Amino acid sequence: MNQKPEKQTKRSFQSPKGTRDFYPQEMLRRRYIVDAWRRVALRHGFEEIDGPTFEHLDLYTVKSGEGIISELFSFQRAGGEDVYALRPEFTPTLARMYAARARQLPQPTKWFCVSNFFRAERPQRGRLREFFQWNCDVIAGEDAEDGDVEVIHAAIAVMSDCGLDASVVSAHLNDRRVLTAWAAQNGIDPSRHDEFLRIVDVRAKNPAECDARLRAMSIDPGAFGALLASPTDSADISDSSSLRSVLAARRRLSGAGLDEWATIDLSLARGLAYYTGMVFEVIAQGERAVAGGGRYDNLIELFGGPPTPACGFGMGDVVLANLLEDRGLMPEGRELLEALSRPMPLRPDVFVVSTGKDGADEQVVPLVARLRRGEEAEGWRERGVRPWGAGRYSVPPLHARRSYKQTKNIGKLLGDAGACHARFCVIIENSERCTLKDLDRGEQSEGVALAEVGARVSAAR
Amino acid sequence: MNQKPEKQTKRSFQSPKGTRDFYPQEMLRRRYIVDAWRRVALRHGFEEIDGPTFEHLDLYTVKSGEGIISELFSFQRAGGEDVYALRPEFTPTLARMYAARARQLPQPTKWFCVSNFFRAERPQRGRLREFFQWNCDVIAGEDAEDGDVEVIHAAIAVMSDCGLDASVVSAHLNDRRVLTAWAAQNGIDPSRHDEFLRIVDVRAKNPAECDARLRAMSIDPGAFGALLASPTDSADISDSSSLRSVLAARRRLSGAGLDEWATIDLSLARGLAYYTGMVFEVIAQGERAVAGGGRYDNLIELFGGPPTPACGFGMGDVVLANLLEDRGLMPEGRELLEALSRPMPLRPDVFVVSTGKDGADEQVVPLVARLRRGEEAEGWRERGVRPWGAGRYSVPPLHARRSYKQTKNIGKLLGDAGACHARFCVIIENSERCTLKDLDRGEQSEGVALAEVGARVSAAR
Structure with missing residues (x-):
C-alpha cells in the first residue's frame, strides 16, 4: 500500500486511455485486418488515397455544426492562430480532396483509405479513442445505384474473405427517403423529418421509448411497425420511387451473386445528418455494426466542388477483430505469417x-x-x-x-x-x-x- | 478582385500547412518507400510494433525538458484533465513499451515501426509538420556493438535496395565519448561537455562560428580540426576506449560486407541529448541526413524499466523521396504497381x-x-x-x-x-x-x- 506514491509518478508512462500499444503479436493481427481491407479494395478497382491526420477544425463544423467539437480532439500550434482537429472520420477529407480536383478526376472516381481516426468519447467494447478505419467511396459517374452496389459489394467481400458468412453478418439496406416519404404521408411536417429519423435510429435499442415518441408525434406505432415488417409492400408508401430505388439496389446485389448477404431494413436511419438517400450497415449478431455508410449527394458541393453524387462507407478494426477472434477466424503463428506474405493485387x-x-x-x-x-x-x-x-x-x-x-x-x-x-x-x-x-x-x-x-x-x- | 471575400470563406478547405494530401499517384509513391522499409526490416529479423498517435505530454518532457513543448502539437480533450501531444518521434513510446514488458521480452529485442510523426516547426524542403518515419531498434542483448551494426546495416540496406550506392550516400559513424574524452583532455569541465557537443553539431553548417565559439572555450580550432581530419590516430586521445569502439563497429560493418558504405566522422554529434555513445547518420550529397540514430543506454531505465542498453535510428520519408526522385530511382506506372505487388518476407x-x-x-x-x-x-x-x-x-x-x-x-x-x-x-x-x-x-x-x-x-x- 505504501508504494502508491511511486505508482503515481509512473502513471504518465502508460498509453493514453482508449489507445493501444501494438506489440509484435497485436501488430500482426492488426495487419491481417488492414491487409484484408486493402486486398479487397484493390481487386474491386478502388485506388488508395490518404489525407492529413489532422485538419482545420472548420472542416468538421461546417458539416456537423459546433456540437461536434466535444467529440473531437482539437488543438492549436503554440503561437499559431489556426485551430485543428484530429480527424474523427474520413468523409470530410475525401470531399475536400475531391472538390479540389473535381475536373481532372475520372468518372466515376473510386477511392479507398485505410487510416487511423480519433474520437474523444468514452472508451468501451468496440469503441476506442484511436481506431483504424477502412473507407471506400464511389464519387460521380453516370449511374448512382451502380455506385451503391459497388461499395456494398466491397464491404461484404471483406466479410466473406475473412471467413464470415451470411448466417453471421448481413448488409441491411434502406433509403432515408422511404422513411421521410412515409412520415410526410402520415402528416409529419418536413421540419420534423430529422427528428423522426432520430427516433427510428434508436428503435432497436429502446422500442418502448421509440413508440412513446412516435405517439407524441401523432404516429400510430402499430402502423409504423407494419411498415417495417413488410417493406416490400409499396402500397404503404404513396411516393414509392425511393422504395423502388432500394429494391433496385437489392436486385443488383442479387445479380452480383450477393443475394443471401443483403436484406432490406426500413428501421435503419444512420446517425449522421449528411446522408441523402440509400443507407446501409453491415450487422453481425450481438455486435455493433461492423460497417456503415450511404449516399451523400450534397457534401462535395458543400466543400466547394461541383454538385456531385457520392456514396461510401467506413469499417472499423475493433468490431471486426472482435468478430473474427470470437469465431476463431484469426490465424496464428506460421499461418498468420503466411497469410500476411501474400502478394497484393495492385x-x-x-x-x-x-x-x-x-x-x-x-x-x-x-x-x-x-x-x-x-x-x-x-x-x-x-x-x-x-x-x-x-x-x-x-x-x-x-x-x-x-x-x-x-x-x-x-x-x-x-x-x-x-x-x-x-x-x-x-x-x-x-x-x-x-x-x-x-x-x-x-x-x-x-x-x-x-x-x-x-x-x-x-x-x- | 471582388471575389476575395468568397475565397476567404473557402480557405479552410485546404490541408493544414506542412501536411500532405495523398492522391492515388502520391499514395503509390509513399507506399513504395514504406514497403522498402518494411521489407528490409522484416528480412533483417526486426518485428513490427506501433503505439498511439498521441501520448501523454509528460512522455516527451521527462526526457527533453519543457523546452520541447513549443515544437509539439499538444492538446487536451474537451472537459478532460490530461494533456496529450502528437508524437514527434518514436523512441519515447518504444522505451515506455519496452519498460512495461521488459522481463517477458527476448534478448535482444529487435523492433521496427513505420508510422507518422508530427513537429510544429516551420515547413521547408525535406521537413514537414506531418511525415512518415521508419524506426529500427535493438534493445538489450549481450553484445552492444552487435546491435550497433544491426541497425546501421538495416539503414544501409534500404539505400542499397532502392538503388542508391555508396558514391551517393554513406553512413557516418562516431561515438560521443570520443569527443567528450578529447574535450576533457583539453581542459573542458564535464559540465560544459554538452555545450561542446552542440558546437560540434553546427560545425558543418557554420565553421567560422564554430571556431569562434571553440576559441571562447579556450580550445584551439586547429587542433580540433586535426583531430577531425585523422580520427584513426588514437594518439590524440588519451582515453581511447571509445575510439576503439567506433573502430570496432567500423570493422564489423566491413565484416558484413558494408565496407564502402561506412566512414568515421568525428564531427558528428547529433542534436538529441539522450545519446550515450555511438551515433550515426546516413548522409547524401547536398541533402539533409536521410537517417540518424545512436545508442541510448539510459532511456529505458528513465521510463521505469531495468537498466537496458539500446540502439536505434529513424529515417524519414521526405528526404528519401527527394533523393530517389532526383536520381530517377522512383518507378512509375506498371513498374510501380509490380514493385508494390511483391510479397512481404514475414x-x-x-x-x-x-x-x-x-x-x-x-x-x-x-x-x-x-x-x-x-x-x-x-x-x-x-x-x-x-x-x-x-x-x-x-x-x-x-x-x-x-x-x-x-x-x-x-x-x-x-x-x-x-x-x-x-x-x-x-x-x-x-x-x-x-x-x-x-x-x-x-x-x-x-x-x-x-x-x-x-x-x-x-x-x-
Missing part, C-alpha cells in the same frame, strides 16, 4: 468491356463480380480448410476492373485497359462468349466462354 | 546457428549479412535493369535470422528456429560448411558449402 488482372451486342452489356457486372469473388473449392470448409488456406479457392479472386463508359469504340476501351496496366482485356461479345486479349503478349483468344475467363486469367498470373 | 526463410566448432562462430554474422543482401546479377546496372527489376538478383535477398544465444545445445537452437516458423535452419559446422535442415519437410543435407546456402534456400521459396 496491377489489374483483367479489364472488362462490352461490344454492346446480343445481350453482352448485361454480362459485364455479373462477370466482374464473379472474377473478384473467385471460385471456392467444393466443400473447403468441410475439409477443414481455413479461410486463409491455399486450398480455399479453385480460382483465386482477381483484380477486375471494367469500363464505365457508354462508348462502344473498342479501340478506345482497349486504350483504357492499357492505361491502367491491366494484364488481360475481356471483350464480351454476347451473353455467353468473349474475346480474351493478353495485353502483355499481344495475343488474343476468341470465343472464350465467360465461365472460363477466371481460370484462364488466373493461370497466367 | 516468414523467416532461414535461421542460422553455429556448432561452435572449427571457426564456425566467426561465419555466423557474415553469412546472415550475405543472405539478407542477396546476390546481385553481374552487370545488372549496365544491362539497364532497374533496382526493382526482376533481373537484379541471381539470388534474392532472404529473410535471415540467427541465434543470439551462447549455448551450443543444437536441439534448443533448432527449437528456436521452429518457434519463429523459419523454413530452413543452417547449422554451421566449420569455417566452410554447414548442415541445411528443411524444417517443413524434416529433411537435411550435410556438408553444404556456406556459399551455396542462399541459392539452395531461395530455390525452395
Whole structure:
C-alpha cells in the first residue's frame, strides 16, 4: 500500500486511455485486418488515397455544426492562430480532396483509405479513442445505384474473405427517403423529418421509448411497425420511387451473386445528418455494426466542388477483430505469417468491356463480380480448410476492373485497359462468349466462354 | 478582385500547412518507400510494433525538458484533465513499451515501426509538420556493438535496395565519448561537455562560428580540426576506449560486407541529448541526413524499466523521396504497381546457428549479412535493369535470422528456429560448411558449402 506514491509518478508512462500499444503479436493481427481491407479494395478497382491526420477544425463544423467539437480532439500550434482537429472520420477529407480536383478526376472516381481516426468519447467494447478505419467511396459517374452496389459489394467481400458468412453478418439496406416519404404521408411536417429519423435510429435499442415518441408525434406505432415488417409492400408508401430505388439496389446485389448477404431494413436511419438517400450497415449478431455508410449527394458541393453524387462507407478494426477472434477466424503463428506474405493485387488482372451486342452489356457486372469473388473449392470448409488456406479457392479472386463508359469504340476501351496496366482485356461479345486479349503478349483468344475467363486469367498470373 | 471575400470563406478547405494530401499517384509513391522499409526490416529479423498517435505530454518532457513543448502539437480533450501531444518521434513510446514488458521480452529485442510523426516547426524542403518515419531498434542483448551494426546495416540496406550506392550516400559513424574524452583532455569541465557537443553539431553548417565559439572555450580550432581530419590516430586521445569502439563497429560493418558504405566522422554529434555513445547518420550529397540514430543506454531505465542498453535510428520519408526522385530511382506506372505487388518476407526463410566448432562462430554474422543482401546479377546496372527489376538478383535477398544465444545445445537452437516458423535452419559446422535442415519437410543435407546456402534456400521459396 505504501508504494502508491511511486505508482503515481509512473502513471504518465502508460498509453493514453482508449489507445493501444501494438506489440509484435497485436501488430500482426492488426495487419491481417488492414491487409484484408486493402486486398479487397484493390481487386474491386478502388485506388488508395490518404489525407492529413489532422485538419482545420472548420472542416468538421461546417458539416456537423459546433456540437461536434466535444467529440473531437482539437488543438492549436503554440503561437499559431489556426485551430485543428484530429480527424474523427474520413468523409470530410475525401470531399475536400475531391472538390479540389473535381475536373481532372475520372468518372466515376473510386477511392479507398485505410487510416487511423480519433474520437474523444468514452472508451468501451468496440469503441476506442484511436481506431483504424477502412473507407471506400464511389464519387460521380453516370449511374448512382451502380455506385451503391459497388461499395456494398466491397464491404461484404471483406466479410466473406475473412471467413464470415451470411448466417453471421448481413448488409441491411434502406433509403432515408422511404422513411421521410412515409412520415410526410402520415402528416409529419418536413421540419420534423430529422427528428423522426432520430427516433427510428434508436428503435432497436429502446422500442418502448421509440413508440412513446412516435405517439407524441401523432404516429400510430402499430402502423409504423407494419411498415417495417413488410417493406416490400409499396402500397404503404404513396411516393414509392425511393422504395423502388432500394429494391433496385437489392436486385443488383442479387445479380452480383450477393443475394443471401443483403436484406432490406426500413428501421435503419444512420446517425449522421449528411446522408441523402440509400443507407446501409453491415450487422453481425450481438455486435455493433461492423460497417456503415450511404449516399451523400450534397457534401462535395458543400466543400466547394461541383454538385456531385457520392456514396461510401467506413469499417472499423475493433468490431471486426472482435468478430473474427470470437469465431476463431484469426490465424496464428506460421499461418498468420503466411497469410500476411501474400502478394497484393495492385496491377489489374483483367479489364472488362462490352461490344454492346446480343445481350453482352448485361454480362459485364455479373462477370466482374464473379472474377473478384473467385471460385471456392467444393466443400473447403468441410475439409477443414481455413479461410486463409491455399486450398480455399479453385480460382483465386482477381483484380477486375471494367469500363464505365457508354462508348462502344473498342479501340478506345482497349486504350483504357492499357492505361491502367491491366494484364488481360475481356471483350464480351454476347451473353455467353468473349474475346480474351493478353495485353502483355499481344495475343488474343476468341470465343472464350465467360465461365472460363477466371481460370484462364488466373493461370497466367 | 471582388471575389476575395468568397475565397476567404473557402480557405479552410485546404490541408493544414506542412501536411500532405495523398492522391492515388502520391499514395503509390509513399507506399513504395514504406514497403522498402518494411521489407528490409522484416528480412533483417526486426518485428513490427506501433503505439498511439498521441501520448501523454509528460512522455516527451521527462526526457527533453519543457523546452520541447513549443515544437509539439499538444492538446487536451474537451472537459478532460490530461494533456496529450502528437508524437514527434518514436523512441519515447518504444522505451515506455519496452519498460512495461521488459522481463517477458527476448534478448535482444529487435523492433521496427513505420508510422507518422508530427513537429510544429516551420515547413521547408525535406521537413514537414506531418511525415512518415521508419524506426529500427535493438534493445538489450549481450553484445552492444552487435546491435550497433544491426541497425546501421538495416539503414544501409534500404539505400542499397532502392538503388542508391555508396558514391551517393554513406553512413557516418562516431561515438560521443570520443569527443567528450578529447574535450576533457583539453581542459573542458564535464559540465560544459554538452555545450561542446552542440558546437560540434553546427560545425558543418557554420565553421567560422564554430571556431569562434571553440576559441571562447579556450580550445584551439586547429587542433580540433586535426583531430577531425585523422580520427584513426588514437594518439590524440588519451582515453581511447571509445575510439576503439567506433573502430570496432567500423570493422564489423566491413565484416558484413558494408565496407564502402561506412566512414568515421568525428564531427558528428547529433542534436538529441539522450545519446550515450555511438551515433550515426546516413548522409547524401547536398541533402539533409536521410537517417540518424545512436545508442541510448539510459532511456529505458528513465521510463521505469531495468537498466537496458539500446540502439536505434529513424529515417524519414521526405528526404528519401527527394533523393530517389532526383536520381530517377522512383518507378512509375506498371513498374510501380509490380514493385508494390511483391510479397512481404514475414516468414523467416532461414535461421542460422553455429556448432561452435572449427571457426564456425566467426561465419555466423557474415553469412546472415550475405543472405539478407542477396546476390546481385553481374552487370545488372549496365544491362539497364532497374533496382526493382526482376533481373537484379541471381539470388534474392532472404529473410535471415540467427541465434543470439551462447549455448551450443543444437536441439534448443533448432527449437528456436521452429518457434519463429523459419523454413530452413543452417547449422554451421566449420569455417566452410554447414548442415541445411528443411524444417517443413524434416529433411537435411550435410556438408553444404556456406556459399551455396542462399541459392539452395531461395530455390525452395
